[in-house]
Amino acid sequence: ARPAKTADSAGTVIVISDNERAAHLFQRYLDDYRVLVAADEREVQQLASTEPVHAAIFVARSQQEAGDRLVKGVAGLADVPLFCCSLAGGETAGDELGVASYLVKPVLRERFLAALDRVGPHVRDLLVIDDEPEVIRLLTRMIKGEARRYRVHSAYDGEEAWQFLQTSRPDVVIMDLMMPRLNGYQLLERMRADPTLRDIPVIVITAKGLDGEVISASLAGVTRGKGLSIGELMRYLRAGLEALQLPHSAPAQPAAPSG
Known part of the structure; x- marks a missing residue:
């Protein structure tokens, strides 16, 4: 036990x-x-x-x-x-989305931090997007538990995140796919169409696989x-x-x- x-x-x-x-x-x-x-x-x-x-x-x-x-x-x-x-549930790679990492909930701390490390040592500012406050709370706690000092910003749907991105450029975006108002797929499309945002690494953490299987x-x-x-x-x-x-x-x- x-x-x-x-x-x-x-x-x-x-x-x-x-x-x-x-x-x-x-x-x-x-x-x-x-x-x-x-x-x-x-x-x-x-x-x-x-x-x-x-x-x-x-x-x-x-x-x-x-x-x-x-x-x-x-x-x-x-x-x-x-x-x-x-x-x-199940897990499918997110290569076709063009994201840095694709993780399926529930995600373990070690896997999440490993995905963050793969983005690079320059990462300091992070934007976490999820419509479930519990998920944002857990991810924020994982991030702030690290020795490296991160600045964490949060948004609870894609539209709120898009407004944040109009005035700020985080080093990495961590997002869910299934969200109200503006979902993760739509937010990714907007980011890829914007020359100032298209190069921001994205880590997807979601309860829905690319093959349509709902976790x-x-x-x-x-x-x-x-x-x-x-x-x-x-x-x-x-x-x-x-x-x-x-x-x-x-x-x-x-x-x-x-x-």
Whole structure:
């Protein structure tokens, strides 16, 4: 079992998953709870025997498995509220977009920072664009945790980013593709058509692959035809955890828009 890095006073949540990326995802998004990770029911029972557990999240490979687990339950957690969800997705290279890197959510810190390093040592000013404040908060925290001093600007859709680019020229743009008003594809087209912006390196971090496959999540009992985004899934989980009135530490606030 892998321990969490959260406050001792926070409510304890066990994430049941043998997927390392999923484990990191939940620990990052639910950082105001004490999140423990168990790969299987044996590890669950070990953790539950040593300390109180307030809630559990079972991460399935499909909606069917999530639904089955919701009925079956988890050994050792008979009296603990159980959330069941599924994560699914794939990754496709973004060469045809002409971007520096193409990453699919959920992205690990190491992969994101490696993509940033590949842009070059000159990078200081960054523009992060995503319509989900949770994503901007996570990326900003990853960036500011580095020894190199970066200046991070944020925008919550393509139109806001375009207005920022009219007066500023960041060293790199980090963007989602699926956004309201002006999406990432349209913003890239505008940048490529502008001689002053076309050479700015772009890192795409998105929940949609170029082949059209949606990287989606579902929460058993709360879903829809096309699935939930990662941000929506985490909001549902957080609402459920807060309904249990678990103790938790104060979460960091999303970065305010700048520029």
